Amino acid sequence: MKVPIEHYILLSTVLFCIGVMGVLLRRNAIILLMCVEIMLNAVNLLMASFSTYHGDAAGQIFVFFIMVVAAAEVAVGLALIVMIYRNFKTTDINLFNKLKW
Amino acid sequence: MSEYLFYFLAFVSIFAALLVVTAKNPIHSVLFLIVTFFAIAGQYIILNAQFLAIVHIIVYAGAIMVLFLFVLMLLNLNKESEPVKSYLMKGIGVLAGCLLALVMVAALHKSTMSPALGNPNEDIGLVGNLGKVLFKEYVVPFEVSSLLFLSAMIGAVMLGKRDPKIEPVNEITN
Structure with missing residues (x-):
């Protein structure tokens, strides 16, 4: 408990921004999903550190629920990617611009 | 350590x-x-x-x-x-990420953290204590999450199943 809470916040911020950068930089839809996972994990880490520093178990329960949502999201997202790949033979998101604008 | x-x-x-x-x-x-x-x-x-x-x-x-x-x-x-994006788009992406980090760190810098409340209980992270909280105060979200899992499972199976009536499109019209 010697590490100040600010360092946990900084670490989470950096991880979250790396995830955002990945979503902006990459074009492969699967790597985009992985970057979303990095962002979710940054938030999870911050929630767990607040929970420990304030002695409140609710934060860790929220982390638990975020993991549930992340697992469901990955399952549905990967099913969508498999279906898109089956129809178009690519996972390049820049080609799927029918819903843009 | x-x-x-x-x-x-x-x-x-x-x-x-x-x-x-x-x-x-x-x-x-x-x-x-x-x-x-x-x-x-x-x-x-x-x-x-x-x-x-x-x-x-x-x-x-x-x-x-x-x-x-x-x-x-x-x-x-x-x-x-993977086809690479142009350098302009890459630069803009990195810049946007760094700006987001800058805004968050600046907001953190201006704020003051309340100190940790005394000496918090060290073993709230153990299975027994978390289970008590989860099944006493958060029973309804827990059950709702099972519904979420069920719907995600059905959705994944429905999406992943091949429909024989639909012909696969080979060329993407761009």
């Missing part, structure tokens, strides 16, 4: 996350993501959240990463086939 471990794990997780974003081969991205997840699990252990660390390893490294690798292998994407 745990301080040095924290900084070491923080360095490992940030470095591996950067490699996830920059790696050309998607398989390497998945492997570096596993490194990131193990570093974050180590952070949970430092934070006395043993149950979260175990669940994190089981769910992320055990289930989600296997799913990612499985899909990558199934779609035969394990090669460097």
Whole structure:
């Protein structure tokens, strides 16, 4: 408990921004999903550190629920990617611009 | 001791996350993501959240990463086939990420943290205590999450099933 809470916040911020950068930089839809996972994990880490520093178990329960949502999201997202790949033979998101604008 | 471990794990997780974003081969991205997840699990252990660390390893490294690798292998994407964005778009993406980090750090810099409340209970992260909280105060969200899982499972099966009536489109009209 010697590490100040600010360092946990900084670490989470950096991880979250790396995830955002990945979503902006990459074009492969699967790597985009992985970057979303990095962002979710940054938030999870911050929630767990607040929970420990304030002695409140609710934060860790929220982390638990975020993991549930992340697992469901990955399952549905990967099913969508498999279906898109089956129809178009690519996972390049820049080609799927029918819903843009 | 745990301080040095924290900084070491923080360095490992940030470095591996950067490699996830920059790696050309998607398989390497998945492997570096596993490194990131193990570093974050180590952070949970430092934070006395043993149950979260175990669940994190089981769910992320055990289930989600296997799913990612499985899909990558199934779609035969394990090669460097991704077309690169233009340097302008890459520069704008990096700039936007750095600006977001700057805004968050500036907001943190201006704010004051309330000090930790006395000496908090050290073993709230153990399975028994978390289970008591989960099944006493958060029973309804817990049950609703099972519904969420059911609908996600049905959705994944429905999406993944091949419909024989629909002919696959070979050419994408751009």
